[in-house]
Amino acid sequence: MSLAKEPFRSLEKNPSHIMPKKLTMESNVQFRCHPGVSCFTACCSAIKIILTPYDILILCKRLGLEPHEFLHTYTAPTYLENTDMPGVMLKMREEDKKCPFVTPEGCTVYTDRPSACRYYPVGMADFHEASSKNNGGEEISGADEKFFFVVKEDYCKGHQEDKIWTVGEWRKDQGVDVRDEMNREWLRLIMRRKSHGRQANMSEQAKRMFFMASTDLHHFRRFIFESSFLKTYIVPDYLVEQIREDDIALMHFSFKYLAASLFGVQFDDLKIREEKIRAKVSEMKTEQDRSVLQAIRQYEDLKSDIDAMKPENKVAS
Numbered sequence: 277m278s279l280a281k282e283p284f285r286s287l288e289k290n291p292s293h294i295m296p297k298k299l300t301m302e303s304n305v306q307f308r309c310h311p312g313v314s315c316f317t318a319c320c321s322a323i324k325i326i327l328t329p330y331d332i333l334i335l336c337k338r339l340g341l342e343p344h345e346f347l348h349t350y351t352a353p354t355y356l357e358n359t360d361m362p363g364v365m366l367k368m369r370e371e372d373k374k375c376p377f378v379t380p381e382g383c384t385v386y387t388d389r390p391s392a393c394r395y396y397p398v399g400m401a402d403f404h405e406a407s408s409k410n411n412g413g414e415e416i417s418g419a420d421e422k423f424f425f426v427v428k429e430d431y432c433k434g435h436q437e438d439k440i441w442t443v444g445e446w447r448k449d450q451g452v453d454v455r456d457e458m459n460r461e462w463l464r465l466i467m468r469r470k471s472h473g474r475q476a477n478m479s480e481q482a483k484r485m486f487f488m489a490s491t492d493l494h495h496f497r498r499f500i501f502e503s504s505f506l507k508t509y510i511v512p513d514y515l516v517e518q519i520r521e522d523d524i525a526l527m528h529f530s531f532k533y534l535a536a537s538l539f540g541v542q543f544d545d546l547k548i549r550e551e552k553i554r555a556k557v558s559e560m561k562t563e564q565d566r567s568v569l570q571a572i573r574q575y576e577d578l579k580s581d582i583d584a585m586k587p588e589n590k591v592a593s
Contacts, residue, residue, distance in 0.1 A: 294399070299424040301444035307397055307426075308439035311382060315433045319396065320378040325366040327351065329490050329527050330458040331390040332364075338388040343492040350376055359469045360478050362487045366390070391455040397427045397434070398446055400456075458524075461531035462490065468539050482538055489530040493523055496530055510547045 299305070310316070327335075336346045351364035369376055377385045383393075401423055424443045428435055447453055465486075469478075478486070489496045499505060500519065518525040535541040 293428050293430070295426045295428055297425065299398075299426065299443050301424070301442065301447075303424065303443050304440050305398060305426060305443055305446055306437070306440050307434050307446070308437035309434040310437075313433045313437070315431050317374070317378050317380065317382065318431055319429065320383070321372065321374040322368065323375070324354070325375070325390055325392045326354065326356065327364050327366065328391050328455075328459045329462055329493075329530070330455065332491055333493060333523055333527060334388045335385065335390070338385055343494050347491060356466050357470065359466060360483070361466060361469050362483050364491055391452075391459055394450040394452050394455055397429075397432070398443055398452075399425050399427055401425065458527075461528065461535070465531065465534055465538070468535070478538075486534055486538065489534055493526050493530070497526055508549060510549055512545050515545055 332343060332346065335350075336343055339346065341349070347364060350367055352367040354363055354365045355361065356363040366375055366377075368374060375383075377383055377389075383389055441449070488499070497519070506516070515525075515529070519529045529546075532541075532543055532546055536543060536546055
């Protein structure tokens with residue numbers, strides 16, 4: 277199972293060109309982007325930039341907008357990396373198909389730019405082998421492998437500049453490590469979904485919940501504190517206070533909730549109350565009994581109809 281960061285940023289008319297070479301943190305990369313290169317901001321047009329929850333959170337703070345205002349003004353709906361999981365991408369300007377935040381002088385939100393913009397042109401692939409069980413039935417986590425690669429577009433002149441970095445130096449300069457930490461669990465949700473394949477469709481309710489928790493922390497917080505959520509789940513008091521005030525803590529909690537509700541992942545600090553489990557089991561049993569009784573009645577009705585059609589049971593007219 278793999279997840280490369282570059283699919284969150286792709287040109288519509290000029291697909292990314294990934295160099296066929298695995299790089300490490302110590303590998304050298306020749307690249308520099310600045311207003312003096314002839315292609316400056318060319319990579320910011322006709323492009324699909326998927327926004328992560330952290331991207332949305334930071335851009336909302338930068339622009340002083342509520343999430344729903346930001347989503348309505350600057351984004352368009354999309355699906356995430358060949359799944360049925362709903363997300364958003366930056367909406368290009370109608371007149372020139374450029375990013376709404378780019379000008380001839382550069383990016384107006386550069387210090388808070390999306391994760392996909394920071395990765396370019398160095399992408400990362402993250403391979404996770406499936407977990408297995410030993411002879412004792414204990415689950416063994418699969419091995420992880422991370423490596424890096426360079427994306428080299430034909431139009432990009434930044435690769436001809438004389439600046440040489442190691443991959444590690446480039447990532448640190450671009451603030452990628454922080455973004456990786458913030459995006460990790462959300463990206464793993466997408467990986468989990470991909471591992472299930474297209475044969476298992478998400479319900480509309482699950483899609484709505486994933487979208488809300490991923491794009492609008494304001495409404496997700498209301499969902500926690502204004503619904504029956506805390507009567508359904510056991511959440512430690514310290515964590516409740518954190519997510520009440522801290523948006524970063526709330527965002528990470530949303531990833532945990534989605535992993536639990538969508539994929540059945542268990543967490544010590546997010547458990548369904550026993551009485552809710554018993555009530556659900558009772559509800560399912562009642563529904564099952566109701567279905568069985570209905571099936572019996574249908575069978576008896578069908579049997580009566582068949583018996584009535586037998587020649588010996590017909591009354592001569």
